[in-house]
Amino acid sequence: MRIATFNLENLDDHPGGGMDFEDRLAVMRPQFLRLRADVLCLQEVNTHPAAKGGPRLYAALDRLLAGTGCEHWHRAASLNRGGRHPADKHNLVIVSRLPIRAHRQVWHDLVPPCAYRPVRAEPPPAEAQKVEWDRPILHAELELPGGRILHVVNVHLRAPRAVWLPGQKERFGRWLSVGGWAEGFFLAEVKQAGQALETRLLVEEIFDADPDALVAVCGDFNSMEREGALRIVKGDEEDTGNGHLAMRMLVPLERSLPENRRYSVIHHGRPVMLDHILVSRPLLGWYLGAEIHNETLGDELVSPATIHGTPESYHAPMVAEFALPAP
Template sequence: MVTIGTWNLENLFRPGSEAGPDSDAEYEAKLAALAGTIGEIAPDVLAVQEVGDPEALDDLVGKLDGRWHTALAEPDQRGIRVGFLARSETRGLDQVSEFAKELAPVRVDDDGDTVDSMGRPALRADITADGLELTLLSCHLKSKLLTYPGGRFQPRDEAERARYAVYALNRRAAESATVRDAATELLDGKRPLVVLGDLNDDEHAATTTLLHGPPGSELGTPGFDRPDAGDQARLWNLATLIPEDRRHSRTYNGRPELIDHIMVSHALVRRVGEVTTIDVKAGSVTDNPRDRKGKAGSDHRPVVARLNA
């Protein structure tokens, strides 16, 4: 049995940084909460997001039992990045950053500024776990928590809110298409591929479902048991296998939502056993992420899947 998971660690910075805790005591409480949950999961590999200081990830590893290997992508402008914690050595590391071919640069603000690459590069890694060879892509797409000029989290008016929601949505869509393009290049009909991370939208959103590839054969549909030519290019979202009462990875303004996902290729979909989320004491987040500064643990729940080796 191979255990894989994805978890947004929420601003894993050492004390002293703008987004990090204000005291050593808060930092130690955060590390202890994260390490306790990772110990409960007992993953073979865990995709992680919102790692700030690489040294902070080292501190977290120091709280875990056994030997671990880590790999990190380059950070975004806020200093956070995606990566992996794995029991076995990570190989074939490669970043995914520039937008997929033929995608035009995406406008991001009222000044007309554009971007042509992912804000946070995705990271590819190969691992071997219990004899099973896996290729994984860890990603963290553009947040749906909007920010406005000057670092504001509230718009001046509803017109500004609507515009910046469009900018964010277009950027998240381009990033999703870029990850899908990377997955398409990796899929060769037999590769055991896992795409996982914080997609910042639910399982039915267009920016999530475009990662599936060819439509049809989704889990829980009549087409799932009918093989067709599209299977070799598809990714299956494991969201529907999570028990309904646990099908959420964050609570936003009091509403549970599943924005963290695990998708597997045709070579793995029949190997999937239990899929679930892990309880954490996160509370509900708001449109101001500063409200959780210094809190222990994370505002996300890990999503975990067990694969038969």
Template sequence: MKIATFNVENLDYDETPGNEAFANRLTPLRQMLIRIDADILCLQEVHSQKNDDNEKKLDALIELIEGTPYHDYHRQHTTTADGQPMHERNLIVLSKYPFAESEPQQYNADLIPDLMYRKVTAIPAEVNADPLSWERPILHCQIMHPELGRVHVINLHLKSKLATAIPGQQSQNWYTWDSAAAWGEGFFLSSIKRVGQALETRVLLDELFNTEPEAKIIVCGDLNAEPGEVPVELICGKMENTNNPALHNRVLVPCSEGIAESVRHSHFHHGQGNLLDHMLISQALLPYFDGAKILNETLHDESLAYRTDEKYPASDHAPFIATFRK
């Protein structure tokens, strides 16, 4: 079994189907999907498009995978309350193997109590605390593998490190702040959201282990955090942190540990390679783990000057692939 996670970076038609920007992205993205050649493919940042009946569809995704084996794969994705794909940043799971009869589950601050927060730099000043939630849900799918049986796949896209907007503190544009303190509070709020999503993922994992101690679980996606940072540590639940050997069976193992440090990066920022995309597996899958790799040979750095999407139509993330033997 080969499973991959890939942030395709804002997959959208932008304005109308067949526009030039999307057409320029089709070839490099499709070539990468073919090269990945996964049995299970988890995607992030897939946007939806409205049809003539004002229904949201995943037309850009369908066009991207046309002519590839993924076109015939089983598919599950995140949805809004009315069952339609989300407007932006859908999570997608494409599987050669059938999904279990149970519907996919998604969680968005559902497994932890509401967090309350009052912004201290907002203009005008906020008097009361409001609920603090995140717009990026967790997608939990169950796949029936012919030899491994039930495999839980949890697809994630945690909050980015871009600072959360603060009312009255960005008078010029989205990227320009009126005070360093306001930017700092926005950065702090984004950190809370990212760690909150990670906490909710760990709560979900513990619930799965409570009912299925030997659960075969894969947590993958763009965590916007590197190994050793709080979100990754929280989801893994290492014994070095809990100091409880009884929880050993609930520890997730980073597949990146099997990749040489010199090529252990899936993203570039200001010339520095970092590992934001992860594959974390439960102990029950570890005996079958055969290796991992990151397809980062052509990865580019969009954070540098003049690095526009027009010049670099491929994704700014590299796919992360893990393979499992019988």
């Protein structure tokens, strides 16, 4: 069994900036074929209505998956804040060869929004405002041969980019004060940590129901291993200081790779590992190995292609392989 995660970088069959979607298909479809995945955790999948007022369709994803062998597999996808239909942008999708027994999204179901009154906003608000996460968490229960359940959690945490504040940022992205940028960056950190906490509490619910649960938390964490968001989700024994909790730790699978291969993004010349597959210890017992397909990555900030658009994603896909026991 192979589980993959891939941030598709605004997958959309109506791309802006003069980008040709056919170019994206030509580049990205071989990436899917190379993954040979049985379970795909995808981030940044956009949708459009087929007609005005009609249902929103995953037309770009359908075209990307066509001919890969997984176009007719089971799917679970996130919804907008109202829970009625997919969002325009940045949906989470799980595509699985294994049957999906149940799925749900978690969005402030376990952690309520924080209340915060910005001090640099102009004009300042009269009272504290809700600080809500940008995206939900998607949890699917997949049925393995023999009847066991594999819990797959797909996440896309907030990037560490400052949140807009009234009166502190110009239309084209220039901040008007360092204090305004600092407060916006603080709020971005709150959003990312809050999503990480809600992810961890979801994992806690799974372990409460089954201490030996098979769990894989996959996605774009926008966080490296020793940074706060990933530490919250992992629940490492060295942080809790309690060996009795060791079975609740989630293990980052990139640890099994050489250090010079542990990167999924190149950020201003610096290779960083922002996309992860974390697994429970029972699932780790089935682990065979992992791959990060980062050979063609461009720099997300300084690559010349960022000016006119590129058919590639600036995130490398990661895939992990497991040996399933006989049913």
